[in-house]
Every structure is written in C-alpha cells, then in structure tokens.
Amino acid sequence: MTSRRRSPRYVFLPPIGGRARTISDCVVESWDGNSAVLVTTQAASPGEEFVIEFDATPGGARSCTVRVVSSVPDVTQDVTRFRLLVAMSSVSPDWRVAPSLGV
Amino acid sequence: MAGNRLMMTGAVLVRELDIRVQEASTIGCLIESASPLAIGTIGMLELEFANERRVEWFRVCRVHPARAGSSVRVFGVEFLPVAVAGGDSLRGAIGRMRPVGTLDGKPRATGRSSADGRNRAAAVGVQKSAVVPGSAKATGKPGESWEKVVSFRQRALRAKGGNEVALTDGQDAPGVRGSAKLRERV
Numbered sequence: 704m705t706s707r708r709r710s711p712r713y714v715f716l717p718p719i720g721g722r723a724r725t726i727s728d729c730v731v732e733s734w735d736g737n738s739a740v741l742v743t744t745q746a747a748s749p750g751e752e753f754v755i756e757f758d759a760t761p762g763g764a765r766s767c768t769v770r771v772v773s774s775v776p777d778v779t780q781d782v783t784r785f786r787l788l789v790a791m792s793s794v795s796p797d798w799r800v801a802p803s804l805g806v
Numbered sequence: 807m808a809g810n811r812l813m814m815t816g817a818v819l820v821r822e823l824d825i826r827v828q829e830a831s832t833i834g835c836l837i838e839s840a841s842p843l844a845i846g847t848i849g850m851l852e853l854e855f856a857n858e859r860r861v862e863w864f865r866v867c868r869v870h871p872a873r874a875g876s877s878v879r880v881f882g883v884e885f886l887p888v889a890v891a892g893g894d895s896l897r898g899a900i901g902r903m904r905p906v907g908t909l910d911g912k913p914r915a916t917g918r919s920s921a922d923g924r925n926r927a928a929a930v931g932v933q934k935s936a937v938v939p940g941s942a943k944a945t946g947k948p949g950e951s952w953e954k955v956v957s958f959r960q961r962a963l964r965a966k967g968g969n970e971v972a973l974t975d976g977q978d979a980p981g982v983r984g985s986a987k988l989r990e991r992v
Contacts, residue, residue: 718826721853
C-alpha cells in the first residue's frame with residue numbers, strides 16, 4: 704500500500720512533541736457570570752478545560768477559560784449534541800455581565 | 807422566552823491537547839494523543855521542528871484503535887492548505903526536505919497502484935524515510951541541509967528518465983528498463 708502514496712513520508716525518531724488546538728462551534732444557551740450552559744457537537748468529560756472564544760463586538764474576539772462540570776448528550780433529529788455545564792476558570796471582571804458578550 | 811433567545815450566542819470551543827507526531831508528509835501526518843479526537847475535527851498543530859516553531863491547520867481523517875492497555879490513540883490527519891506554506895509551515899518544511907534513504911533499507915516498491923502514471927512519477931525518492939528532529943537547522947533552501955537530517959541507507963536513483971526505480975531495486979529486467987511502453991504499464 705505504501706506505493707499508493709503521493710508524497711514521501713517521514714518518520715520522526717523519536718516522535719516530536721507538540722500541541723494541538725481543536726476548534727468546534729458551540730452555542731451559549733445561558734450565562735450567569737460564573738457558569739454557562741453550552742451546546743456543542745464535541746463530547747467532553749467533567750474536569751476538562753476549554754477556552755471559549757466570542758466575537759464580542761465592540762472590542763473584537765475575547766476568550767475565557769472554562770472547566771466542564773457536566774456533559775449531557777442531546778440527540779435531536781439524528782444529530783448528537785452535548786449540553787455542557789461549565790464553570791468559569793479565568794474571566795475578566797467585565798465578562799461577568801452578559802451584555803458585555805455582545806448578545 | 808425572548809430573554810433566552812437574547813442569551814444565546816455563537817462561540818467556539820478551543821481545546822488544547824498534547825500530541826506527538828510520529829510521521830509526516832506534505833499532505834498530512836500521524837499523531838498520537840491520549841485525548842479522543844473525532845473524525846472531522848479541525849484544529850491547529852503546533853510543534854518545534856528543526857529548531858523552529860511550525861504550525862499547520864489540520865483535519866482528523868482517520869482514527870486508529872488504541873493498543874491494548876494503552877489510552878494513547880493514533881490519528882491520521884490531513885493538512886488544510888488554507889495559507890501559503892511559509893517559513894513557519896510544517897508542510898513547507900517537509901516539502902523542502904530531500905529524502906536520501908529508507909527507514910528499513912528496503913527498496914521502494916514499483917507496483918502500479920492506481921494506474922495513475924502521474925502520481926507514480928511524482929513519487930520520486932523513497933516512501934518512508936527517517937528524520938532526526940532538531941539535528942540540523944532549516945535553511946529553506948532545498949537540498950542544502952536537509953540531507954543531513956535524513957538518515958540511513960542511500961539509494962542510487964536513476965538520474966534521468968526511466969521509471970524512477972532505484973538501481974538497486976532490480977525489479978525490472980535490464981532488457982526492458984527504459985522502455986516507454988513498459989513504463990506506462992509498470
């Protein structure tokens with residue numbers, strides 16, 4: 704099967720360590736300043752940390768770190784989503800007010 | 807109800823995870839991670855290669871099962887060419903490499919894979935080479951220093967023409983080597 708490859712493949716000796724940032728869409732259902740409910744297609748386990756990024760106009764994109772408290776699957780019309788309850792890990796004071804998110 | 811609608815807003819979830827890159831080519835790589843990644847997941851890869859930080863957008867296209875007793879999974883990812891492969895691009899760095907040997911020393915297979923002579927012709931060099939990261943600095947100039955980081959047995963490729971089979975392969979008879987008709991068929 705190796706002869707099917709279009710380009711040479713290289714093996715790293717040893718494997719190189721690095722970081723990966725995965726990105727997925729989510730919807731913020733509710734937000735009370737200390738916690739939020741997010742709906743996303745990405746599964747998560749309690750204790751896992753994410754960064755949420757918003758387009759909070761004016762002021763451009765902003766982000767805050769959240770920790771997953773619970774994750775509940777939500778199957779609607781054959782689409783599996785997850786409703787995540789998250790707690791804010793690090794958030795600037797002006798983020799604790801929902802209108803500052805630009806909603 | 808109106809209040810709930812006002813509260814709903816779009817956002818993106820960014821998850822950071824540690825990974826290790828096992829293999830790479832200009833179109834994708836094989837990474838291992840203890841965290842699960844679903845097929846179709848999109849993200850950005852960041853690693854230090856040849857003493858420089860390299861980044862690349864990727865999409866998970868294959869998930870290998872974890873080995874027994876291990877939580878580490880291996881994922882096949884393809885690079886997303888959303889930008890020019892510049893100096894900090896991993897695929898750019900890989901593309902500037904010049905393989906000179908195979909990992910296992912075995913000759914490259916010549917077999918027809920998909921009857922696509924163009925693809926076969928593009929697959930010059932070796933199929934699988936070894937790289938020792940960080941042992942040489944990338945200069946961005948093809949073939950200058952990369953040959954030093956690609957290791958193992960050197961193979962003598964046909965310099966011009968032919969079917970790009972290594973001379974050491976011996977998989978086509980001398981009498982028919984160079985035959986245009988055969989090159990089309992091999």
